[in-house]
Amino acid sequence: MEQGKDRSLVSKVMDGLVSGIVEEKYGAILPPQDVLSKEFDVSRTVMREALSMLLARDMLDVRPKVGTRIRPMRDWRMIDEDVVNWRFRAKPDPQFMRDVIEFRMLIEPRAAAQAASRASVSEVASIREAFEVFKTLAPGDAGYQAADELLHTRIVHASGNQFFQQMAAIIRGALSATHPMLSQKPGAWEISVRTHERLVEAVERRDPKEAEAAALAVIDFAADEISREFSVEMPNRR
Known part of the structure; x- marks a missing residue:
């Protein structure tokens, strides 16, 4: 063979x-x-x-x-991208979803702040480009999840932190796990577009504090829904 x-x-x-x-x-x-x-x-x-x-x-x-x-x-060795994808195939449980939100709260706000400070002109443009695609799609549309994941991935990569960049696969997996429950919430799409736009604009203005706060607001929305769905206490946001 x-x-x-x-x-x-x-x-x-x-x-x-x-x-x-x-x-x-x-x-x-x-x-x-x-x-x-x-x-x-x-x-x-x-x-x-x-x-x-x-x-x-x-x-x-x-x-x-x-x-x-x-x-x-x-x-399982979650740093491995294959393992990340496999782990997110399994039926989510309350502890796992809590851990997912805790992970995002630790990584994404800081990565967004660093992106606002460090991103190159082309990286900022690529973040805006990803958002422009994302906002034209609604949950259930072909490409919606991929567009959301691309936007978050580009922000993390623009942080310039190689360890954060290695964690992008986990963030994509986290997004894929929360999409089904968030897409069913009335008004979820409008809230998602609004919070993501706030984040993108903060990066464009080179405002690290606002970018960090905006990223946390994006995650808070998911955390609230997961808390209700799984009856699990979410970590303190502040």
């Missing part, structure tokens, strides 16, 4: 295994490798490599006389 084709097959098996894990198909322990190989119709070599990739991401744990145990999602 050609190397490129082999790598593609490993990725496909990984994706299938993750789907089974987040859908709780396997329970706490994965079936033996030979059983999984037959299930996915691949060689043991391909299955072994796919499992090793999940092991490296702290998603699995091999124990003698026990087998391959599925680790709790809180232990």
Whole structure:
């Protein structure tokens, strides 16, 4: 089998295994490798490599006389973009959604403030460009979620902080998790456009304090809805 084709097959098996894990198909322990190989119709070599990739991401744990145990999602290596995407496939729970909001509150307001101070002219223009696309779309429209994620990603990248930039994948995942519940709220689209416009204008004016406050206002809206949806106490905004 050609190397490129082999790598593609490993990725496909990984994706299938993750789907089974987040859908709780396997329970706490994965079936033996030979059983999984037959299930996915691949060689043991391909299955072994796919499992090793999940092991490296702290998603699995091999124990003698026990087998391959599925680790709790809180232990998964969230800095890995693939793991982020996989984690957000699972049904959200109150603690997870609370943690998502806490993460956004820590990262996005500070990133927005830094973007207002550090962004280049072209980066500011790209943020405005992303917003102009975003405001023409409504929840449910094709491309709405992608436009929202692009806007947030560009602001984070404009912060110039390489650690914040590495966290953009988690922010995109957080947005994808909250979109369904926010889109159902009456008036949500108007509020979203208004709060995002405030944020973009603050970056354009090079006003770090206002950019930070505006980013927090964007997150507050999501936090309020999550608090009601999951009956969970959200972190203090200030």
